[in-house]
Amino acid sequence: MLTAGIDLAAEDSNTAVAWIRWTAKGGMLENLIVGADDTELLHTVSTADKVGIDCPLGWPVPFVDFLVSHHRGELAVAADLSGRAWRRSLVWRRTDKVTHTLIGRPPLTVAADRIAHMAMRCAALQARLAEDGQRVDRTGTGTLVEVYPAASLKKWGLPYRGYKGSRNGTALGELVDKLITAAPWLHLGAFERECRSTDHAIDAVVAALTARAAAVGQATRPGPADLATAAVEGWIAVPNEPLASLIDRSARRTT
Incomplete structure (x- = not known):
């Protein structure tokens, strides 16, 4: 099995792609690119068995309805225009609420946060894939599945915050150390240095x-x-299972 992970950003320079080749003994980081363009991303989704992308695949239905109604001049006036509950009912997806319950913190909202620009890029990528005959199933049952690295790290008992940015190089190195200790079957190989250099990797x-x-x-x-x-x-x-279970006996039949 070949899985890939995409840390998507609005610009190529901060977009990273990692490929892990799986055998019964573990996973090998086969390739890693920081600075991936759209061509590389489309190729990744077309060649890997499963691809996790760190970006929302869609927008909240209430938010889209809100924008359309406003655009048409048909927006019903809310009872409390400054109400936090009303705004939150628009900007959080159902999966954001479920994830918040699971890990104790909400993901960034695609409707009203800085990730909106990369979500626009992601939407365009989905359209390109559909043009090529590979329509994305946003529920995650197809090749592409939406992921949230902070949630994965927390569920696996690893540091999940404080390692991003050039000022947090020490914390990033500690995260890599703990990942290697928790998953000795994961071989970063020649790309370990890159993983210690940038949180995108x-x-x-x-x-x-x-x-x-x-x-x-x-x-x-x-x-x-x-x-x-x-x-x-x-x-x-x-x-929803420990990190070690990625190579346990029940999973090896899928390698």
């Missing part, structure tokens, strides 16, 4: 690990009640 690796969890049935999926919403808004795959 390690987030791409975590995304590829989470893609493996999703591929072997060890990550959350939308239930029947959430399936229709997830098909539009996207769904975050959060690991």
